Amino acid sequence: MTGVVQHAGKSGDMAAAGPEVRLDAEGLESRELNARVRRCLAEGAGAVDIRNICGHRYLADALDSPVDITLHGTPGQNLGAFMRGPRILVRGNAQDGVGNTMDDGEIRINGHAGDVLGYAMRGGRILIRGDVGYRVGIHMKAYADRLPIIVIGGKAGAFLGEYMAGGVIILLGLDTQYPAAPLAGRRLGTGMHGGRIFVRGQVPPELLGDGLLVDRADGEDLALIETQVRAWADAFGRDSDAALAVPFSRIRPASGRPYGNLYTGMD
Numbered sequence: 001m002t003g004v005v006q007h008a009g010k011s012g013d014m015a016a017a018g019p020e021v022r023l024d025a026e027g028l029e030s031r032e033l034n035a036r037v038r039r040c041l042a043e044g045a046g047a048v049d050i051r052n053i054c055g056h057r058y059l060a061d062a063l064d065s066p067v068d069i070t071l072h073g074t075p076g077q078n079l080g081a082f083m084r085g086p087r088i089l090v091r092g093n094a095q096d097g098v099g100n101t102m103d104d105g106e107i108r109i110n111g112h113a114g115d116v117l118g119y120a121m122r123g124g125r126i127l128i129r130g131d132v133g134y135r136v137g138i139h140m141k142a143y144a145d146r147l148p149i150i151v152i153g154g155k156a157g158a159f160l161g162e163y164m165a166g167g168v169i170i171l172l173g174l175d176t177q178y179p180a181a182p183l184a185g186r187r188l189g190t191g192m193h194g195g196r197i198f199v200r201g202q203v204p205p206e207l208l209g210d211g212l213l214v215d216r217a218d219g220e221d222l223a224l225i226e227t228q229v230r231a232w233a234d235a236f237g238r239d240s241d242a243a244l245a246v247p248f249s250r251i252r253p254a255s256g257r258p259y260g261n262l263y264t265g266m267d
Contacts, residue, residue, distance in 0.1 A: 018046025026052040030076065034058060041065055055095070060086050066105075080107050083124075096133070099126050102148070108235050112154065112177065121148040121167065125228075129236040130154040130175045134185065135162055140195055142166030151232040154178075158185025161251075162209075164195040170228055172200045172243060175236070182207060192253040198225055199249045208251070211258040217248040 021040040025033050033056050040048055046067060053059075053073030060069055064084040071079075074092045081100035093111035101120045108127045115133035118126055123146035131154035138159065140148050148167035154176035161169050173183045182204065189197055190209030198217055208214065217225060225248055233240035 018044050020047040020049060021045040023048060023050045024052055025050050025054070025056055025073070028056070030057045030059075034061075037069070038063075041067055053092070060088055074111075080105070093130075099124070102126070104146070110236055115157065118148065118150045121150070122146055123148050125149045125151070125231075127151050127232050127235050128153055129232075129238075131156070131177055133157045135159045137164060137167070137169045137197075138162040140164045140167035140169070142195070149228055151228050153232060153236065153238070155181055156184040156188075159187050159190055160184050161189045161192060161195070161197045162187070163191040164189070164193070164197070164253075166194045168195065168224065168228070169197045170200075170225060170232075170248075171197065172229070172232070174200070174243060175238070189251050189253075191258055192251075193256045193258050194253065196221070197251040199251065200243070201246050201249065203249045203251065211254045213252045213254050215250055217250040221250060222248075 023036055037048055048067060049070045051072045053071045053075050055076040057076035058078050059075050060080045060083050061078060062082040063086050066085045068087050070089045072091045075090060076095050078097040078100050079094055080088055080098060080102055083105050084103040085105045087105055088107045090109045094109045094113040096114035096116050098113055098117045099107055099121050102124050104123045106125045110129050112130040113128050113132045115135055117132050117136045118140060120139040122141055132152050134157035136156055137150050142148060151170045153172050153174055155173050155178055156171055171184060184207055186207055187209045188207045189212050192212060203214055226244060229243050230240040233243055
């Protein structure tokens, strides 16, 4: 197969169960690259390392095997959509729709990411070293033993956690390309009816959507925050103690029916 090199090593710092396959995405369209990845997995690859990624879309979508995938470059939209097990490391930035309706697995982005990351995410974890765009984590939900988690090392655009029904978002505001910008855009948590958002430091009230409760994280939430922030720091070579040195604010919905009063004839 042209552009494929097999060897017995590991893919970066990801642990592979089978042999690693290296692919070169240069000159390939998204459909062909995805087909090659699937052929490699069908032939028993435990890790796939792909060079020259540049806007390739739908990578690792709906994959359910515990494969390690390392992407060098900037993948296109809907990376890891509907996936149930792969561990993806992006050595670069990512575009919109990362982890769309993701069910399990992990995505690590060693850079910045675009809009609508984690849309309707139902499980697994997404770690971003830097900033994210608009409407990240909207419609997140949790069920049974699944708890979707997003850790953002930088800042976020408007409508972070919009309509959240479950899961956890942690916003650190540390590794950002916009040091003078607010921690997040406006309408943070708009329409939340489940889940929790944790913000390092204080949350300016003008950024918040309506119907939210804001207090200081404590108890079991602090243990969860520490575990996830240390995972973020380990993934990107950051100082976890410094990241945890500042108290975290906790944002929760005040009601499970934030828009209940908009509808007549309902109790």
